[in-house]
Amino acid sequence: MQRILSLVAAQAPPRLIGEPLSAFADEAKAAVESSPGSKLVVFPELHLFGDSEPDLQRTEMLQAAAEPLDGPRVKELQQLAEDLDTWLVPGSVCERGPEGQLFNTQLVLSPDGGLAAYYRKVFPWRPFEPYDPGDRFTTVDLAGIGRIGLNICYDAWFPEVSRQLAWMGAEVILNVVKTTTPDRRQELVLAKANAIVNQVFVVSVNCAGPTGTGRSIIVDPEGNTLAEAPDDSPTLLAAELDLSAVEHVRTHGTENLNRPWSQLRPGEAAIELPIYQGRMNPDTWTPQSLNS
Numbered sequence: 001m002q003r004i005l006s007l008v009a010a011q012a013p014p015r016l017i018g019e020p021l022s023a024f025a026d027e028a029k030a031a032v033e034s035s036p037g038s039k040l041v042v043f044p045e046l047h048l049f050g051d052s053e054p055d056l057q058r059t060e061m062l063q064a065a066a067e068p069l070d071g072p073r074v075k076e077l078q079q080l081a082e083d084l085d086t087w088l089v090p091g092s093v094c095e096r097g098p099e100g101q102l103f104n105t106q107l108v109l110s111p112d113g114g115l116a117a118y119y120r121k122v123f124p125w126r127p128f129e130p131y132d133p134g135d136r137f138t139t140v141d142l143a144g145i146g147r148i149g150l151n152i153c154y155d156a157w158f159p160e161v162s163r164q165l166a167w168m169g170a171e172v173i174l175n176v177v178k179t180t181t182p183d184r185r186q187e188l189v190l191a192k193a194n195a196i197v198n199q200v201f202v203v204s205v206n207c208a209g210p211t212g213t214g215r216s217i218i219v220d221p222e223g224n225t226l227a228e229a230p231d232d233s234p235t236l237l238a239a240e241l242d243l244s245a246v247e248h249v250r251t252h253g254t255e256n257l258n259r260p261w262s263q264l265r266p267g268e269a270a271i272e273l274p275i276y277q278g279r280m281n282p283d284t285w286t287p288q289s290l291n292s
Contacts (some may be wrong), residue, residue: 034236151173
């Protein structure tokens with residue numbers, strides 16, 4: 001059965017810390033109107049937390065701006081998603097954790113105004129970022145469409161993150177990014193590699209210039225580019241992802257050849273993974289989406 005996820009990835013410059021959310025509401029509305037019928041709108045990492053202050057003052061500003069997930073900022077974003085009648089990923093926000101932590105937290109807000117899911121960045125970009133690391137991976141089901149996995153910027157450099165999300169049944173990995181450095185070139189390679197080895201869609205949306213280096217990209221489960229921003233200019237990338245392609249490529253293979261999720265066979269010995277003090281076990285290798 002064909003399942004289409006119509007989305008808009010907004011490559012946009014970050015908004016200033018403390019700016020009224022009404023300005024973002026206008027931006028999100030424009031993104032929705034740019035592609036009628038889209039079900040999901042995605043903004044870059046920390047989209048609501050931009051500034052031009054030196055690092056020390058910036059850290060202090062981020063600390064001061066952090067709110068818990070039940071605070072007024074998230075409630076206002078929930079109302080915005082309901083008003084727009086769309087799934088909304090406003091990038092990530094500075095979250096004040098229950099024990100005073102500072103988390104970089106990706107949000108998924110539902111068309112009915114709910115906080116459908118949140119993900120705290122497991123791999124902050126050390127030593128450059130002040131955030132505390134999260135401790136779990138997150139997927140969320142978009143009703144009637146499919147399952148997406150959440151992923152923030154530097155997480156893409158750790159293959160374990162994308163592999164775990166794919167194993168949890170993610171058909172699309174949303175990688176929200178705030179890359180201001182020359183390594184965006186390598187991130188484009190990683191977006192394709194993570195899509196290929198896990199046979200999932202990858203949506204990597206970076207912020208625009210002058211802050212970010214842009215070049216947002218949407219990749220299919222065989223590593224083909226579906227849409228890409230050519231530079232750092234503000235851009236809206238629209239795409240329709242046929243999520244049935246995930247099952248197809250896993251069943252028939254990449255280029256009708258490679259089926260890594262079918263590599264391990266029942267009854268074979270587990271492969272020890274000393275680095276994780278764990279193992280690759282044929283009994284638990286199959287992704288949840290295929291099990292279901």
